[in-house]
Amino acid sequence: MSQSEYENDELVFFDEDDTPAENTKDREVWNLLVVDDDEEIHSVTRLALSDLEVNGRVLKFYHAYSGKEALEVMEKLGNKIAIILLDVVMETDDAGLVTARKMREELKLDEPRIILRTGQPGYAPEEKIIKEYDINDYKTKTELTRSKLVTTIIASIRSYQQILSIKQNREGLRKIIHSASNLLEEHSVKGYCEGVVTQISSLMGLDADGIVCARAGSMLDKDDNGVYVLGAAGEFATYINQKLENMHDTRIVHQVIQCLLRKEHIFDKDFTVLYMCSAGHEAAVFVRIGKDIDETHKQLLEVFLSSVSVGYENVNLFHELRLAAYRDWLTKLPNRTEFINLLDNIDEEKIATGKMVAALVDINHFADINDGLGQEVGNQLLIAVADLLKERLGDSVGKGRIGADVFGLVGFEEDINPKVLNDLFKEHFKAGEHSLLVNMTMGLAKLTDSEASGLDIIKYANIALNRAKRNAASNYEYYLGEMEEQTFWRLAMMRQLRTDFSERKLQLWYQPQVCLKSEKIIGMEALLRWPSKEGGFISPAVFVPLAEYSGLIVEIGMWVLEESCRRIKELQALKVDNMRIAVNISVPQFRDPHFVPHVMKIITNSKICPSQIELEITESVAMDEPNIVVESLKALKDFGVSIAIDDFGTGFSSMSYLQQLPLDRLKVDRAFVKDIGEGRSSFFAETIVTLGKKLGLDTIAEGIETREQVAYMQNLGCDEAQGFLYAKPMPFDELVAFISSYQPGQYLQ
Incomplete structure (x- = not known):
């Protein structure tokens, strides 16, 4: 066939x-x-x-x-x-x-x-x-x-x-089978190849004196197609793991290469080169015999090679599997497992110098490169980064790829520090037809404790890396002991938040909003409250970022909206009509592909007018995911929901971008209101109100606490206000009582 x-x-x-x-x-x-x-x-x-x-x-x-x-x-x-x-x-x-x-x-x-x-x-x-x-x-x-x-x-x-x-040579046959069986115990390519030389020499009645060579292309840890000496005995033993061309005997080099090219045995009166191949794993066995080989011995060798070829394939596969377990297939760097082993085996004397450091280097927005340019370009970028690290940091620095786009480094601080690494990443990386300039974030940990395990060191550097990702001012952080305590605290808080939310312990409070012309209550802002075990409440500035980081904010946000719609229906039943409730929305909610339809479904099922719900976004949210935010808000605006932007003027928004947002209302941040009074004015408050008028938007001032502030904002033409002068945030039952007893202008006398 x-x-x-x-x-x-x-x-x-x-x-x-x-x-x-x-x-x-x-x-x-x-x-x-x-x-x-x-x-x-x-x-x-x-x-x-x-x-x-x-x-x-x-x-x-x-x-x-x-x-x-x-x-x-x-x-x-x-x-x-x-x-x-x-x-x-x-x-x-x-x-x-x-x-x-x-x-x-x-x-x-x-x-x-x-x-x-x-x-x-x-x-x-x-x-x-x-x-x-x-x-x-x-x-x-x-x-x-x-x-x-x-x-x-x-x-x-x-x-x-x-x-x-060869029945007539039963003893020789048993010897071959025994030899092949023993060789199957060798899981080392080097040891196996040495065993092949030894056994062939034994079959021929010679002292062990020969070499085994193989094409490097069949080995996982060789990147070239040269021929390497994988095993040897006698005078050739010094050439193990070297290229065949380094041997002093050019005749051996020539004959071995000829055997591999011709893929057949070569028999000569002074030597024999035997060809061995199994499943693509090929080798040439050079043996210095010094006599002609008769047909019986040739048959012996054929049987032996037939047996050991399978073993040679197996030890090669075992070798490749072992390398695969410790080496990254793409970059050829040590993988996470091997890098941890490297950290475990650092010389204690080096650690004692206090100058050793480990670093994790994370390529920023790598997923965008994969999505935008394709996975092949992403792979080529990773290879380019690995090659640069190998070339520029040298052998004194340990390297590894420990995550999809995360590289690990360990060495002396003079070689591994933010300046050195940032300078490396100033270069463009060649990835296929693309020349890419990438940014990265670093987490570094100084090695001071010889008892720390490799896993501990990875953990420390990773904690620092996560801190660096949240640091807008710098792209690196060094690990400090208190960081781990903060991490444990954050994890404990996130677990507690999830538990308390599932047990419906979170509360929704409301702060009234009034019209500055009529001084009537026209709405309220829904504010989330998390009761603490010790009494009191945990600040939203603490738990909202935790909820966003954990992704729980999506579920909490939907609950807040459902609760707000339910309260509007209760107010309507109490003959309190035309009230709106403002609900804050975060970036993770916009990233949820079901966000818009869920909002529409909740409002529809509640049977309230969509305009009674106002979604508030901060300026930073608007700028973080502009395309998603604009598209989502336009759909909700068309549905009838009102849109407000909170903390306006505290960030660095593009005015052209803001004009794309389907806004109804600008909120003047309390930071621009607090200084008003006793003859002091606020340029920023005036600018925001003027901008709102020009854009045809209503404006609402936050943090109103004095009558002077009310008068000033009225004179500017601001439409609405909220603050402690009118009412603090309160539970719903207190809100109902407050609305029923409220008299327009009662706080302004």
Whole structure:
């Protein structure tokens, strides 16, 4: 069968009508016994291998559905069975292993090759079972795709054929099997390759003196296509892990490369270069023999190489898996696990100097690069950053990629400090066709405690990193002990807030708002209150940021809106009409894709007029997510909801942007009101009221506490006011009593 016919790497399930015709009649065959309690496995195996031809022979299939049936077939055919495809789990969990043992020990069948298969990886045989009962290969059924099954069968048939051809040298055969079994214990590529040289030399009756080389392209930790010495013995041992070209003997270099290029053995009167390959993992074994090799020894070597090639594949895969466990696949830097190991093993004398520091470097807005330019560009950017760190920081600095866009560094402070790292990130990074200038944030932790674990150090640097992300003035923070206490406090507060909210302990208070012309109450602002265990209330300045950070603000915001709508209905029932309630909205609520429809649904279900709800946003909210905010507010404005902007004038808003907002009202911040009085004026308050008039917006002054402030704002033409002069925030029951007893102008006499 040609290679192209194996390009489909899956076992094909044919219909009964598609079964190939029997082709073993009047031809030499290889007898293959399929032992499995699943009829479908028999059919699939037969159909997948039906047209396979090896050395001029086709396969003849025998079938058994239990260990007992298999032993009966084995007893009848004996060593004429070339291969046994043996299921591990049949009538019992270890039926296949029991069958293998009886075959070898009781029936004394040494020649047939056994390939263990299982659909339940949890029943994997122990290594000693593989060794003692001469198992050729062990695979899960899902692992045995069509091409791998064919490859395994061909390799096993060759092994069987060669075993038969050298029956006269039974002692040598046992030595090969024993050698291959011992080599399977080696999980080190280096150790395995040294073992190959040693065993080949032993087979040939020579002192161990040779090398094993492999193409670097098959190794996970090599980035070039050079040829490296992976194992060696005798005088060549000093070249282990070096490039082959560094060897002093140019003839060896030439012959090894020729072997790898030609993919075949080279036999010479003075030396032999043996080609070994399994599943793409190839190697050339150079052995200085000094005599011609007869056919018997060549056959011995073929069988040996057939056996150890599978082992060579396994140790390569084990090596790659081990590297994958400790190395980032993209940047080739140590991953989080290995970086923590690096921190765990820092020399105590270095820590004692007090000059060691660990840092976490987080690329800002990396998700935007992935979303806007594509993941491939994002990956190329990460590689570019890793390459720059490797090139500019040198080997004295430990490096790792410990998160999607977070790099870890450890070394002396002269190499790792904000200035050095900020200077590095002033450069543009090449990512495909793009040249990107990126910003980053740093969290740094000085290493002063030799007892601190790698995980502790990562935690300290991460705490500092999170602090730095909240620091608008700088892109870095150094870890301080009190930061951890603050972090624990924040986490405890967030847990308590979530608990109290779920138990409906949060309260909604209301502060009346009045019309400066009529002095009548025209609305109120809903203000969230969180009772503390000690009595009193926790400041909104404390818990609102916690609620926003944890995402709980979205649920709380919906509850506030529902509660406000319910109170409007209660006021209407008390004949208090035309009152609006202002509800504050935060950035996380706008980011919620269901925010707008939820608001509309709550208002609709409450059966109140949408204009009785006023959504208040701060200037910072308006500027943080401008596109989302404008789009959402326009939809709600069209629905009938009023929109106000709070704290206006305290930030740095773009006037052109503000004109895009569908506003109804500007709030004059209390910071611009508090200085009014006793002959003092407020330029900012005057500017905001004038701006409101020009934009056709109402204005409301916050923090009104004196009659002078009322008179001043009235003279400016301000429309509304709220503050302690009129009323402090109060629970709903007190609000109802206040409204019923309120007389316009009573506080202005």
